[in-house]
Amino acid sequence: MSSPFGSAPVSGLVTVDRAVSELRRGLDVVVRDDDGHVLRVAAAEYATPDRMAGFAAPGARLLLTNRRAGTLKLRPLVGDPVALPLAGPLDAATIASLADPTADLDLPLRGPFSVLRRAPQAAEFAAVKLMKLARLLPAALAVDAAAADDGLLAVPAAEITAYDLAAARGLRIVSDARVPLADAEQSRIIGFRPPDGGIEHLAILIGDPPRHLPVLGRLHSECFTGDLLGSLKCDCGEQLRGAIRAIAEAGGGVLLYLAQEGRGIGLMNKLKAYRLQDQGFDTVEANERLGFDPDERVFQPAAEMLRLLGFDAVRLLTNNPEKVAGLTASGINVVERVPHAFPANNHNEFYLATKRAKSGHLL
Structure with a gap:
């Protein structure tokens, strides 16, 4: 379906917008890229023991932005996002705390955590970008999935990364x-x-x-x-x-x-940044600890x-x-x-x- 308001296909924009809505409701979506990677993804900040059941397969991982991984002193930072295998100490409570830095000062001894030593996939980058579009914390649970996983909404990675420009042009x-x-x-x-x-x-x-x-x-x-x-x-x-x-x-x-709102991170995340500022971090450091760029x-x-x-x-x-x-x-x-x-x-x-x-x- 073509757009009467510009060159952007409306169908791609609508699919991304639907995926944003699904994630904000706490549901999973599927992201696929042109290299054949297909991922079932969910918002890491919503991690609970029940929801983790869908990410129990081999290869499941937590995706964090380079900014967030850097504040957690994770190495090596081989790309953006950084992938942590869901194993060992990564239970639901730990995952939620790694996504949300507001309790970092109360939890100084987490880990150690493993980091996958490989370049990130386009689908992984798009999964984290989708969290940003949803105004959620930029951290995602991901696991390799079938092309149509349990009837979940599927969205191409390329449409996610192109969304900002396509929406503006339309x-x-x-x-x-x-x-x-x-x-x-x-x-x-x-x-x-x-x-x-x-x-x-x-x-x-x-x-x-x-x-x-x-x-x-x-x-x-x-x-x-x-x-x-x-x-x-x-x-x-x-x-x-x-x-x-x-x-x-x-x-x-x-x-x-x-x-x-909040230089592009949304009101809820801005309030989290304010809490970090009360802990002594400046406005740039607060955004980076949340996993965002200083200005999104x-x-x-x-x-x-x-x-x-x-x-x-x-x-x-x-x-x-x-x-x-x-x-x-x-x-x-x-x-x-x-x-x-x-x-x-x-x-x-x-x-x-x-x-x-x-x-x-x-x-």
Whole structure:
């Protein structure tokens, strides 16, 4: 089935989205790659003795990202993900604790654990990527399976790894309404949805900026705690409201509100990262201990949203050079970086210092 909204086949997107739903419900799915590997996979954070029965066959393994394996001092790190045979000390409780680092400091003497000394399979990489798409911890149980294992949903590895780009290219406008804002009364909110019905993004169009000139714009990743609750742990709420004010004062522009909570790891995982920060780890270390990259966001959706709104050049409100690079790589001309910083408070000054020192933010 072809998509009327771009070159991405809708069937592949829908299959990946269905697999995400299955995993979040605690069910297993099958991942197959072009090299003939077929894996039955499940979320490691849901490991229980009963569920482990489906992974009792020879060759069953736990897949951890290189980031997570590194924090656990596992060697050798021969690729990403790292595979640990399900044997010896790897019972359900241990597997769940290896997936979730929030109890690491309470469990310092686990192991030793064996690591398979081979390059990872494409199906293994896709299995962990699928956990990320599901906003679960990036750790998977895997066992070799038949092509159609017990009627489980099967998804090609290539469709999983291509999902982000395919979903972005298939975005279309599904809603558009006038919404006067406190600091920008002449505003519209425009909703974007991928053809598989997956995660939706929003644009706040302020005024009527001309399409033939670079638009003043901001890419803002949603932050439930900062945007809605006024959390002092970050500067997201100030950045959101400050950008709306700045764009309105400049006569118009656009703010893209992207569904990329916690720099792309999801709200539940962000809360786990906050717990790790309370244990003394900084924001980058916390993400890496969870098994994620410091920043898991992708910028293709933002570029496609700008194009659908009629913009191909932007003056970008940001302190993050990665946003400039990401939009540029996606075909949007960033003609200027407009600084967008706010004073620190007692709760977020270490967070901001870490973004400056480790993530290259120009603060």
